[in-house]
Amino acid sequence: MESRDDLRNFHKCKLCIYRTRSTHKILNHVRLHRTRKKEDLFVCNLDSPQGYQCDSCDFVTHFKVLLSNHIRNVHKELEINEDLRHVLKSYECGECDFQTCSVMVLLKHFCNSTHDCLKKDLRIRYSEQCFNCEYCQFETQWKIELKKHIMQKHSNPEDIKWLTCDHCPYKTIVKQRLKTHLQAKHTETNPEDLKWFKCEHCFYKTKWRTKLKNHVISKHTNPENVKWFQCEHCSYKSKFKPHLRNHMLKHTNPEHVKWFQCEHCFYKTKWKKELRNHVVSKHTNPEDVKWFQCEHCFYKTKWRNKLRNHVISKHTNPEDVKWFQCEHCSYKSKFKPHLGSHMLKHTNPEDVKWFQCEHCFFKTKWRSELKKHVVSKHTNPEDVKWFQCEHCSYKSEFKTRLGNHMLKHTNPEDVKWFQCEHCSHKTKWRNELKKHVVSKHTNPEDVKWFQCEHCSYKSKFKTRLGNHMLKHTNPEDVKWFQCEHCSFKTKWRNELKKHIVSKHTNPEDVKWFQCEHCSYKSKFKALLGSHVLKHTSPEDVKWFQCEHCSYKTKWKGELKKHIVSKHTNPEDVKWFQCEHCSYKSQFKTHLGNHMLKHTNPEDTCSVMVLLKHFSNMEHQGLKLKCDYSHKGKMKCQLKNHILLNHINPEGVKWFECEHCSYKSLHKSSSKNHIVSKHTHPKDVKWFKCGHCSHKTTQKGHLRNHIMAKHTSSKNVKWFQCEYCSHQTRCKSFLTRRCKVV
Structure with a gap:
């Protein structure tokens, strides 16, 4: 024994x-x-x-x-x-x-x-x-642990004997933590002389044995062999008990939580670590911060974990990365938190915790999105920290947007391009590539459509639906963007930017997008893309076909206009009414052109100014000085004038009739010719006069007929000839007579 x-x-x-x-x-x-x-x-x-x-x-x-x-x-x-x-x-x-x-x-x-x-x-x-603790439910087997708990959680900071670091403002209650801090932050020991704890399964190493244990459990231990700590209120579970404690603060009444308040601003949080990160990022001088520099590029950050994420996302071979795959779709990510955020898309809205804005009806599944919304919509611009571009006047409320903007000033050879697998499209932004794949190469049946609650509009992108919803929003509840140079205002910030570039920016300061096939150039890349379709072979173009007739076009916007004007019930159309007369139109641009008739010529952009702009462009056969004193209020009239008077006929694209020798400089004139001359009357849409039996194939002719035959002389604007006393109700009639004379 x-x-x-x-x-x-x-x-x-x-x-x-x-x-x-x-x-x-x-x-x-x-x-x-x-x-x-x-x-x-x-x-x-x-x-x-x-x-x-x-x-x-x-x-x-x-x-x-x-x-x-x-x-x-x-x-x-x-x-x-x-x-x-x-x-x-x-x-x-x-x-x-x-x-x-x-x-x-x-x-x-x-x-x-x-x-x-x-x-x-x-x-x-x-x-x-x-x-047992007297103030809360904490219990332990060791008396010293109880003392630490009471000192950290229930003692007045002024009554605590703090152990302070001699090199920095760090302080703690526990002596061992101070030793660990000194070893990690202020020990000038050669890394080769330190005792490193290395992982047997990967290249990870650390100075502390406990961190190595946590690393092995989190990275290299089978989940079935791990003891999980389950939350009693939700489905959250963790491999580490401290993580569960931090999570439990989400389910704790705010009145019973110890809040950590920032000394420099109104920020407060439930987690001490979050307060430290806030102070470092917002209120610490960059010279006093320890920066973590990437070995492969110029990237640097204040946090080591962000540097790790950067190396994994930018400089690690995809084959060597552990991917986190979504169970419901093809989405995969290199980071588990990203997968968690993505999973909210597949979660029942009733089971999701929504973050509601205190100032408006906006709500979201993601707290970060709510923060961005509050900063961009409900924060005074003077209280926002703006991120300014070093190369131009661009500034943003968010650092990530500034990073995306900086790609515009980066040498294309130094940029990582994202190439589409289905076509030759490539872009500097991953998000733009995703949008391209969804819009161009994804089956409509496989796309999640965002439907408008008020009309039949639907979109593949939620942001576009948000922009569309402004059309159904009460103007009093909309944040308007006002132009600093004129009375123009709009509901969309992007439209204001376009307005400033097109109306109030010196042409020399604008980045022009030049067509490779002709002399066309534009201030906007989207307009250049639409123009390039004119030089694209019909076989290589994606045509937009009308569901109601044989009409088809290369431009989606033109198809929408066609459906509204030809196949939509007038009662279901939003009409734009002129404030000065009975004119109304289905399109806002048409109303804008019409309003020029009621505008003082001195306040209107003269076509001669536009001619001066065109003279700076190297048009083929275009004279630098106009021989005529032509002027008008609309840009389209200037283009027609230039085509008729200053362009060499050999350098013009003519629209020829397939049935006869007729040809025209304008596509619309060619269409009208085919309808009136070579189309069977049964297949033509006739415009009938409401006062007599007159009918015509062209809407403009019907307007001229009503004005000439059924409109009182008092309500007509007369056009006076400059050379004689002749006057007429239609400007086109006056133009024809002047040419004959």
């Missing part, structure tokens, strides 16, 4: 039958009891004490005496020690037929069985040995 000295050298657990000679092992064992739930507190799954194995068979027992009896009865040829010939006392369980010769084995039987008689007594013993 074991001597009395051997028994004294064992450390015994007070909650189960476990014992060991190692102090470290007994402490780890006790921690297992602390981390368990109350119902599993006294259940020990360890096979202790260590059993004794028979050398001749598979017999195992907890005591040498039983092993001796086994050897004597089964293996009689073996020599038996006479000191082990004892009669053992048998112990029986009162609840079942279990029998044993060991009291400790009997105790283990009670712990692992369903008998509650002993568990209740053991729980009482455990609760008597715990130290």
Whole structure:
């Protein structure tokens, strides 16, 4: 039998039958009891004490005496020690037929069985040995842990004896934490002389053993072999108990939470680490910050984890990255938090926690989006930290947008281009590539459409739906963007930018987009894209076909206009009414052109000014000076004038009729010719006069007819000839007469 000295050298657990000679092992064992739930507190799954194995068979027992009896009865040829010939006392369980010769084995039987008689007594013993906090539900087995808890959570900071760092403003209550801080931040030791703890599975290394343990658990341990800490209020679970504690603050009443307030601004948070990050990012001088520089590029950051993410996303081979795949779609990400944010798209809206704006009806599934919304919509511009571009006047409220903008000033050779797998399209922005793939190469049935609640409009992109919703929003509830140079205002910031570029920016300061096939150039890349379709082979163009007739076009906007003007009930159309006369139009641009008729010529942009602009452009066959005193209020009239008078006919694209020798400089004139001359009357849409039996194939002719025949002379604007007393109701009639004369 074991001597009395051997028994004294064992450390015994007070909650189960476990014992060991190692102090470290007994402490780890006790921690297992602390981390368990109350119902599993006294259940020990360890096979202790260590059993004794028979050398001749598979017999195992907890005591040498039983092993001796086994050897004597089964293996009689073996020599038996006479000191082990004892009669053992048998112990029986009162609840079942279990029998044993060991009291400790009997105790283990009670712990692992369903008998509650002993568990209740053991729980009482455990609760008597715990130290409970007077202010909260915290409990521990160690008195020193209780002291630390009270000092950190329930003590006035002024009454605490702080341990301060001599090199920086860091301070703490625990001496060991100060040592760790000094070693990590202010020790000028050669990294080669430090004792590094390296991971056996990857290249990770650290100065602290505990971090290595956490790394192995989080990265290289099978989830089935990990003890998970489950939240009682939601589906969140974590491999580490401190993470669960931080998460529980989300479910804690704000009144019962200790808030960490920033000394420099109104920011406050539930997490001390978040406050530190806030102070570093917002209120610390960049010269006093330790920057983490990327070895592969010029990127640098204040946080080590962001540098790791940068290296993984920018400089790591995709084959060497662990991808996180979505279970519902083809989305995958290099970072688990990104996958978590993406999963909200597949979550039932009723099961999602929505973040509601306090100032308007906006709500979102993501807290970061709510912050951006508050900054951009409800924050005074003077209180916003603007990020200014070093190369131009661009500035933004968000650093990420400034980063995207900087690509415009980056040498194309130094930019990482995102190439489309289906066509030759490439872009500097990953988000633009995603939009391109969705809009151009994705089956409409596989796209998630965003439907307007007020009309039939739908879009593949949520942002466009948001812009569209402004059309149905009360003007009083809309934030208007006012031009600083004129009375122009709009609901969309992008439209204001276009207005300033087109109306109030010096042409020399504008970046022009030049067509490779002709002399056309534009201030906007989108307009150049639309123009290039004129030089594209019809076979290579995606045509937009009308569902109601044979009409088709290269431009989606033209198809929309066609449907509105030809196949939409007038009662369902939003009409734009002129304030000065009875004119109304289905299109706002038409109303704008019409309003020029009611505008003072002195306030109107003269065509001669536009001619001066055209003279700076190297048109083929275009004279630098106009020989005529032509002027007008609309740009289209100037273009027609230039085509008729100043362009060499050989350099003009003519629209020829397929049925006869007729040709025209204008596509619309060619269409009108085909309708009036070569189309069967049954297939023509006739415009009938409401006062007589007159009908015509052209809407403009009907207007002239009504004005000439059925309009009172008092309500007509007369056009006077400059050379004689002749006057007419239609300007086109006056132009024809002047040419004849």
